[in-house]
Amino acid sequence: MALIVQKYGGTSVGTPERIQAVADRVIRWVQQGNQVVVVVSAMSGETNRLVGLINAIDPDGSAREKDVILATGEQVTIGLLAMALEKNGQPARSYTGNQARIITDAAHTKARIRNIDDQAIHADLALGRVVVVAGFQGVDSGGNITTLGRGGSDTTGVALAVALRADECQIYTDVDGVYTTDPRVEPKARHIPRLTLEEMLEMASQGSKVLQIRSVEFAYKYDMPIRVLSSFDEVDNAKSTLVTREEEVMEEVMVRGIAFNRDEAQLTIAGVPDQPGVAFRILGPIAEANIEVDMIVQNIGSDGLTDFTFTVNRGDYRRAQKLLQATADAIGAESCEGNTGIAKVSIVGAGMRSHAGVASRMFSALASVGINIHMISTSEIKVSVVVDEKYLELAVRELHAAFGLGDEGGGA
Ligand code: ASP
Ligand code: MG
Numbered sequence: 001m002a003l004i005v006q007k008y009g010g011t012s013v014g015t016p017e018r019i020q021a022v023a024d025r026v027i028r029w030v031q032q033g034n035q036v037v038v039v040v041s042a043m044s045g046e047t048n049r050l051v052g053l054i055n056a057i058d059p060d061g062s063a064r065e066k067d068v069i070l071a072t073g074e075q076v077t078i079g080l081l082a083m084a085l086e087k088n089g090q091p092a093r094s095y096t097g098n099q100a101r102i103i104t105d106a107a108h109t110k111a112r113i114r115n116i117d118d119q120a121i122h123a124d125l126a127l128g129r130v131v132v133v134a135g136f137q138g139v140d141s142g143g144n145i146t147t148l149g150r151g152g153s154d155t156t157g158v159a160l161a162v163a164l165r166a167d168e169c170q171i172y173t174d175v176d177g178v179y180t181t182d183p184r185v186e187p188k189a190r191h192i193p194r195l196t197l198e199e200m201l202e203m204a205s206q207g208s209k210v211l212q213i214r215s216v217e218f219a220y221k222y223d224m225p226i227r228v229l230s231s232f233d234e235v236d237n238a239k240s241t242l243v244t245r246e247e248e249v250m251e252e253v254m255v256r257g258i259a260f261n262r263d264e265a266q267l268t269i270a271g272v273p274d275q276p277g278v279a280f281r282i283l284g285p286i287a288e289a290n291i292e293v294d295m296i297v298q299n300i301g302s303d304g305l306t307d308f309t310f311t312v313n314r315g316d317y318r319r320a321q322k323l324l325q326a327t328a329d330a331i332g333a334e335s336c337e338g339n340t341g342i343a344k345v346s347i348v349g350a351g352m353r354s355h356a357g358v359a360s361r362m363f364s365a366l367a368s369v370g371i372n373i374h375m376i377s378t379s380e381i382k383v384s385v386v387v388d389e390k391y392l393e394l395a396v397r398e399l400h401a402a403f404g405l406g407d408e409g410g411g412a
Contacts, residue, residue, distance in 0.1 A: 001035060002033075003037070003125070003164060003167055004036050004166060004169075004170060005038075006025075006039070006172060007038075007039040007156070007169070007171045008022050009041045009173045009174065010044035010045070011044045011173070011231075012041075012232075013044075013077050015043070018231075022040075022081060022084070022172075023085045023088055023090070025231065026130055027088060030090060037130070037166070038131070039133045039156050039160060040081055040133075040135055041074060041135050042136070043077055046073040050069050066109055067137075067147045068145050071136070071137040071147055074134035074135055075096055078094035078095065078132045078133065078134045082130075082132045085130055092131070092132055093124050093130075093132065094134075095133045095134065096134050097139055097145070098138075099120075100120070100121065101116060102139065103115040103117075103141065104138035104139065104140055105140065105146075106142065106146065108144075110147075110148065111147065113148070113159045118163045121164060135152065135154075135157065136152040137156075148212075148214065151209070152212055154171060154211050154214075155212050155218060158215040158219045158224055158226065159215075162218060162224050168225055168227060169226050169227070171226055171227070171229070172231035173229075175210065175230055176238065176240060177193070177230075177240050178191075178192045178200070178208065178257070180257045180400065181400050181405070182208075182260070186396055186406070190406065191239065196245065197220040197223075197243055197246075199257075199350050200216050200226075200243045201216045201217065202259070202348040202382045203348050204216045204259075207259050207263070208257070210228060226242075228241045229241075254351040254352060254355045256351070258347055258348075258400050258403075258405065259345075260395075264311045264313065265311065265316075265320075265339065266342050267336075268335075268336070268337045269327070269328055269333050269336050270337070271305045271334025272328075272331060273304060273305065274304055274305055274306040278306070278331075279308070281327060282308055282324070283296070285323045285326070285327060286323055291312055291313075291319060291320050292312065292313065292316070294310070294312065294344075295310060295344075295377045296308070296309075296310040317340060341388060342386050342388060342389055343387060343388075343392040344384055345392065346384040346385075347362055348382045349381060350381050352380065359376075362385070365399055366399070368398070371388075371398075373385045373387060374388075
C-alpha cells in the first residue's frame with residue numbers, strides 16, 4: 001500500500017463541481033489501494049479577494065491580522081472536500097493547519113514550517129479515512145495563525161509528504177506539468193516530462209509559477225519526488241512532469257527552460273563611501289525587515305565612492321525604499337533611486353555545467369533584438385538578466401528560439 005500526498009490548487013477546487021471531481025479522483029486512488037492525504041488551496045480568486053479586503057482597510061496593517069484573514073480561504077475548501085468525499089461514501093476528516101500541528105516560525109505572511117506532528121494523521125489513515133489538510137497555513141509556537149506566502153499550499157503538500165514519509169507528492173494544478181517557458185508568452189513552449197530538483201529550484205526561484213519555491217527547496221532537501229499534473233486531465237492518462245534527483249534524469253540538455261519574473265523592483269543607492277562594512281550598512285536593515293534581496297551589484301569605486309544596485313520583490317518595494325532612504329540620509333549618499341518597470345529573465349539547465357559559452361549565446365540573442373541588459377547574475381546552472389519590463393516577452397521568445405527549445409528534441 002502506498003501513501004500518496006495530493007495537493008490541489010485553487011483552480012482545481014474553484015467550484016463545487018470541481019471539488020466533487022477532486023473527490024472522485026481521490027476515491028479512485030483509495031480504491032486502488034492507496035492511503036491518501038489531500039492538501040487544498042483556497043478556491044480560485046479567494047485569496048486575492050481576501051487581499052483586496054485587507055488592502056481596503058490598511059495595506060500596512062498588522063501582519064498577524066492579515067494571516068487571520070488570509071487563512072480563512074483554505075478552511076472553506078477542506079470542509080467542502082471532506083463533505084464531498086463523505087457524501088460519496090468515503091470517510092474523510094478535515095484538518096486546519098493548527099489541527100494538523102503544522103508549527104511554523106512567527107514570520108507572518110511568509111512563515112516557514114518547522115515541524116509537523118504526523119501522529120493524528122497516521123491514526124486517521126489507519127482507520128481508512130482520507131485526511132484533508134488546509135494548505136498555506138500553520139500556527140506559531142504562541143498559537144498565532146500564520147501563512148506561508150502566496151502559493152504556499154505547495155509547500156504544505158511537500159512538507160506533509162516528507163513528514164508522513166509518503167511515497168510520492170502529487171501537485172495537481174491547471175497545467176499538465178512544467179513547460180520550457182510559459183505558453184502564454186511563447187506558444188511554442190514544450191512540455192518537459194522530467195527534470196531535476198535543482199533545475200526546478202532554479203525555474204521556481206526565477207519566477208516559474210508552477211510550484212512555490214519553498215516547496216521545491218523542501219523537496220530538494222529531503223529528496224522527495226514531486227509529480228506535477230493537471231486535475232483537468234483524465235485520471236488514467238494524465239501527462240505529468242516528474243521532478244527528481246539528478247542521477248535519475250538521464251537526458252542531458254544544455255538549457256532546460258526559460259523562466260521569468262515580473263515581480264521585481266530595482267533599487268540603487270549612489271555615491272556611498274567605498275569602505276569596509278558599507279554593504280552591511282545598506283543591506284543589513286533590509287534583511288532585518290525580512291525583505292529578500294535577489295540580485296546585488298556593487299560598482300567598482302572611484303574617488304572613494306561607489307554605487308549599489310539590488311532587486312527585491314515588488315511587494316516589498318515601498319518598505320525597502322523607505323529603509324534605503326533612511327540609510328542614504330544617515331551615511332550621506334548622493335542619491336537613492338528606484339525602478340519598478342523591470343523584469344528578470346533566466347535560462348536554466350543542469351547541462352550548463354559541462355557546456356561553455358551559454359551566457360554569451362544568451363547575450364548575443366538579446367543584443368540581436370536590441371534589448372539592453374541592466375544586471376546579470378549567474379550560478380552553475382542558470383544565467384539571469386534584468387531588462388526593461390516592456391521587453392520581457394520579446395526576450396523570452398528570442399531566448400526560447402536561440403536555445404532551440406521550441407524544436408523537436410529541443411535544448412540544443
Ligand atoms: N491560497 C493561497 C494563494 O493563493 C495559497 C495557495 O494557493 O497555494 O496564494
Ligand atoms: Mg499555486
